[in-house]
Amino acid sequence: MSRAPRIVSVLFLLLGPLPVSLVHVTADGPVTATVHRQDGTAWRSxxxxxxARRxxxxxxxxxxxxxxxxxxxMPGAGAExxxxxxxxxxxxEAAVRRYQSMLSLPVTGQLDSTxxxxxxxxxxxxxxGGHAVPVSLSGSAAASPDGAVSRFTFFKGEPRWTQPDxxxxTYAISPTATVDYLPAGTVRAVFRRAFARWARVIPVGFVETEDYEAADIRVGFYVGxxxxxxxxxxxxxVLGHAFSPKNGRLHLDAAExxxxxxxxxxxxxxVDLESVATHEIGHVLGLGHSSSPKAVMYPSLSPREKKAELTVDDIExxxxxxxxxxxxxxxxLYQQDSSMASGGSSWLPASARLVCAVLVMLVTHL
Structure with missing residues (x-):
């Protein structure tokens, strides 16, 4: 990739237009993995x-x-x-109650229709099974202005990416692990928008690279x-999964x-690709699942559902x-960006320092 296109890509990523029709939500919630039967229809059975009940x-x-x-x-179930x-x-029954509580469902201990x-x-x-934090960034109880307690969680140990300020x-999308009906450019645009949502709220920049093996974050579509x-x-x-920092792997099920x-x-x-991409990037950054149904980091997503905008819970x-x-x-989050309605780009003053640093890095290393 030439120097000019790469710089333009970074500028678009950090400064380009982003939807801001975000909502305030009630906010508590987690992380692990094992093997499930190779048939997605098993869940629908x-x-x-x-x-059913006790x-x-x-x-x-x-x-x-x-x-x-x-x-x-349910630790231990299914083990030899x-x-x-x-x-x-x-x-x-205890496991069902824990599930209902985590997913913000009525806690009945029974397999009701909901x-x-x-x-x-x-x-x-x-x-x-993530780790919840009971205090907010300000040091007081993690609550929104309406008193709702935050529901975000982290991987055990709260791992995060660290390096000099x-x-x-860097991130890359596999040139081989793809789905044939989505053009590579379309997939790259989706992930560019997804990474930009997170970059808007934290002092972290994301730069796309063509060197898949050397990238910090590696995205691919896989089957089985x-x-x-x-x-x-x-x-x-399962729609996709991602690993905690600093692993960097982000995988999507190509069978969807x-x-x-x-x-x-x-x-x-x-299934909406942008919603799942935004969710899995949250895991790559170190977030577990949230029990707030409106949050991007809520663990489930219905077919055709669009949920790509970060909520207060995700951001906190x-x-x-x-x-x-x-x-x-x-x-x-409560203000519409008027330039978005007109399709124009909006300058984000908060990102100016980061943009300059990224440009210096790119010019130095190209």
Whole structure:
């Protein structure tokens, strides 16, 4: 890539237009992984478990125990030393309650329709066992202006990217692990927007590179077993997964029908690429899952659902790890950027220092 296109790419990434139709939400929530059956339809078979409760014995409960174990709610289930059964016992009831609490569902301990609908929905492959922080950036209880407690979480140990200031991470999209119906340029544009959302709120820059192996963050689409020990399971199961800092791997299930424009997409089961990309970048930065249903870092995403805009909960979480972009204020979430409506670019004063540093780095190394 020549010097000029690369500099233009960085400028667009850090200064380019970004939607700001963000909302304030109630805000608490996590991370792990194991292997699930190579068939995304297995989750939809859980519908036969409707209204199961403690004392029930229904075929399929054993598979649900493995699901709950995978995502951090039932340690030990499915292991060789503890075979799963189709009995709904006290251990499973406790796991269901933990799941309901984490996903902000009514905590009944039973497999009611609301709980089963959420369990059968497509979701991120990262588990829900993250570490919650009970205080806000200001040192007081982590609460929004309306008193709602934050729900963001982190990987164990709160890992984060560190290097001399300013922090600039490179990313690359695999030239071989792709989906044939989405042009490479379209996928790159989606990730450019997704990275820019996070860059807007924290003092971290993201620079695209063509050197996939040397990139800090490596993105690719894969089917089934793909070498990281966590195979994908087909359409509408696990949508993607990412690893904590400083691993940098971000993988998407190529078996999904990925879409970039739901207004023109005709496939009913299509999944919004930008929403999942934004979510998985949150994991790459060190965030776990949030129990706020409106947050980008909530673990599940329904087909055709668009959820790519960062909420207060997402921003407070990532700023806990990296601090705020100078000059950025959460109050800006309630203001529409008038230049966006006209399609023009908006200058972000908070990013000026970071932009200059990145440009110096690029000119020095090219």
């Amino acid at each position: 859980f519908k036969q478990l409707l209204d 004392g029930s014995h229904v075929e399929g409960l054993g598979e649900l125990k493995r699901y709950l174990a995978r995502f951090g709610y 030393h503890e075979p799963t059964t189709d009995a709904f016992d006290a251990h499973m 709980t089963l609908d959420r369990i059968m929905a497509p979701r991120c492959g990262v588990g829900d 300013p922090l600039v991470l 077993s793909h070498g990281d020990g966590i195979p994908f399971d087909g359409p509408l199961g 029908r990925w879409a970039v424009d739901m207004d023109t997409e005709t496939v009913h089961s299509a 979480g990532v700023q806990w790890l990296y601090g705020s972009n100078p000059g950025f204020s959460l109050s800006s």
